[in-house]
Amino acid sequence: MFKKNLKLLDFALLMSFLNFLFFHLPFFTFVFNKADHKSLSGVTIIISLIILMLVLNSLLFYLILFLSRFAGKSLLVLFFIINSIAVYFINTYSVIIDESMIGNIFNTNYQESSSFFSFKLILYIVLLGIIPAIYIIKAKITTPTLKKFSVTSSLTLLLITILIFANASNWLWIDKNSKTLGGLAMPWSYSVNIALFYVHKSQKNEKEILLPKATIKDNKKSVVVLVIGESARSQNFSLNGYGKNTNPLLSKTPNVFSFKATSCATYTTAGVKCILEPTSSDDLYEILPNYLYRNDVEVIWRTTNWGEPPVHIKNYQTRENLAADCKGEGCNYDEILLSGLKEQILASKKNKILIVLHTSTSHGPTYSKKYPPRFETFKPVCNSVELGNCSQTELINAYDNTIIYTDYILHNVIEDLKQLKEFNSAMLFVSDHGESLGEKNLYMHGIPLSIAPKEQYEIPFIVWVSDNSKQLKPKPDQILSQNNVFHSVLNFLGIQSPVYNEGMNIFK
Template sequence: MKRKLKYTFRHTVKFLPFSLGFSTLLLLLYHIPFYKFVFNNIDYISFNGTAVIISLIVLMLLANFMAVSIILFILRAVGKYVLALLLIVNSIAIYFITTYSVIIDESMMGNVLNTDFEESGSFFSFKLVVYIVMLGILPGILIIRMDVQRISLKKFLLTCGVALLLIMCLVFANASNWLWIDKNSKTLGGLAMPWSYSVNTSLYYIHQSQKNKKEILLPDATIKDKKKSVMVLVIGESARSQNFSLYGYAKNTNPYLAATPNVFHFNATSCATYTTAGVKCILEHTSSDELYEILPNYLYRNKVEVIWRTTNWGEPPVHIKNYLKKADLMQYCSGQQCEYDEILLAGLKEQILASKKDKILVVLHTSTSHGPTYSKKYPSRYETFKPVCNSVELGNCSKEELVNAYDNTIVYTDYILYKVIENLRQLKEYDSAMIFVSDHGESLGEKNLYMHGMPMGIAPREQYEIPFVVWYSDNSRHLKANKTVSQNYVFHSVLKFLNIESPVYNEDMNIFKE
């Protein structure tokens, strides 16, 4: 009788060599951006610089060695699968770091954890699959196929104790370099695997739990007259002011607004470089880590008609009756434009006219300029500038292709704002106005950075210099001679235009004259 032979790769390894080998694997495969940053920001030729680099290498090895040892000892056989999962997550993280030059800090993890499926799907590419397979799945399979011998509790504690002692010695030996390390700690922490996403995910949830579970209510407001007034607040996505021809950009990206009377613009900056914080800042009366009652909730509670229409995400909790997402708006829309941000205008004029209230706030939360798929954010007839970048791997596109695709999103935004104004012009019974302000800006390859989300302390101006565009109807309020404003001006300016009196109103942060 023939005996069937079955070969399976199985290799038994000792506990400590496995932990050290795994930490070495982490260092070699996933820390090139980390050490590239260190080499670019320190005098590595000097003795002190060389000492810092060697110390960081040893420190990373020891820290990962301790973490791997703890996972294996506590979770036993399951620990291998946890480590394999870490490799897959590492591969995804390193893809985004190398492709988009992001820093995986707490705010970036907030973006990741709050994103929707449509937006996350736009990042899919063949290169991402290659990263996951080569740097995640294959080494993960190798790890799973190994049998790691157990060690005694005494040996485990002794090993971790020695590693911790060595870490402390390294820390104190680099006391003279603490200032440099502290200055660059966010970047270093955001590039270290797996600490960047694991620690910052924990910090994100800890800080979220510490925030107010319920927003802090503002003092009651009073509507001062019965004059019909409507304000449309358009919240832009990833729009940077330097690509608006209204702000002096050489390419004509604002043909409609430039030809529209009563259109004005202010220099403005965002409070943050990511959506959730930027939108929160637009809707609150002051910049704060607290969750104060936001503008739509405040006005709705005080008997103002509030309509929210969105193709985006990331706003604080909105407590109003008329909250409409893209799927809700499809019933009012037909045609190709329904796949884009024009859907926000479908039936809008009719919804305003149907209101029985004198004061109306409409919020349109757009998604037009969000990358990396800029060329898919507008209908083909708005592809004014060519050629365009069609890849999600922005570094593979030429500068011209990337900027052209982004500029076309601004051309489309210009058209949408023009259509908002045209709708408001037809409301003859109302004093009307529109404010367009972006949540943050966008990097388009400057300093080898793409998109947004850099910490404000090191973010380039492209990620926080934003457009703040205003239109008002004839015979309504005119504007002050402000040159520079912030996102918080929106709250107070809306109150002023609708003639709503509130104890939190700040005249210095209002753009409208008496």
């Protein structure tokens, strides 16, 4: 098998065919479902994309291997291994490997990535990645002359050009679906989007653009606890009309108001940034905690999550920081964020306090491990990381239990704030984005916002205020946004600022 010398063109064609066979079922499933395969136009699109995929990849592999055998083989090995991982996640979670998904991957920590580990993933890597990689390394290839290489490349480019212009009538269809097509084409989905991610990142300002100076208007003791939810979607909150009672405590709590809202994005990094900035922007403006801290407000950030913009404050506390003084079962879950919180507020020497609790309660795929066993109200639950292996009932039960646990955490925040009699207190709960739970065969989040289903961007916005502090402006059916948070916190704490927008403030 390895003794026979292969011509470079034959080897490039073989690699393109294997790449097509192993990694492009999702690509062509999408094409087949979207194109009208019963019409001549649809058939033309499907056949043309198959030929283009095979020919274009062959040409690129041919070029790379001709320029450098070692570099070419190394890249092919890398492509097959990464392709095997990528197509596992595409098949298992219906993700699209676009630029925002690349950002998600680079912001993933070990704890999150390890939750995706499964035997099926290992099979994908071994069968579709490692075994082909061994063959690639051992294959013996003969290199053509420069003249033959030039002729072959020129004819291939001519064929590609003819195919492209022959599909001129289908360009509109291809442009309309380009984001998904580009996110499913291996290995160029992640190759191109990694390059785009770093290009766009280099074009963005790395240093925060500082906001104009703010002024504290009064000395009244005020505290806001902003709870940033993780993957919480509004339709599973009984406060928003969900059929199952997922808010047994908040539904009985006076001064709790629940609104529907939309997120700026479907992934954590952009969602959290949007919650903390005055208006949605691609630029990195000074975020709320940094802004208030710089203007003499006490700011405390507690997190069991990741992916937030740079936070420049004194009291930034992670799970590890909080674990030392936490006791009990809840310390293994998001309750750790409440450990000693009331005492920390009372110890402050400042009159204006912002607390940010960045939770991870509803992050998949291991929903059933995000809450203590006593909160497993709905059964049976999904315990697999391969969500498609569970029934939708099991999956939604596990997810709904995370909402019940969120309800418990928010209730405890409110109970702590009620005891601070000297303070005007408020709690705001806003999620970074929503979550798909098998609807349209989609799971979790991260689909580009332009094509994302509503489950991934419709989020809860829950507010509690202490007696005699503030009333709310929005009507119950008004849809809010994540940007309402910045201006509402400024208003509640009595902070005057040139960037304050009364129209985005929810308090009277």
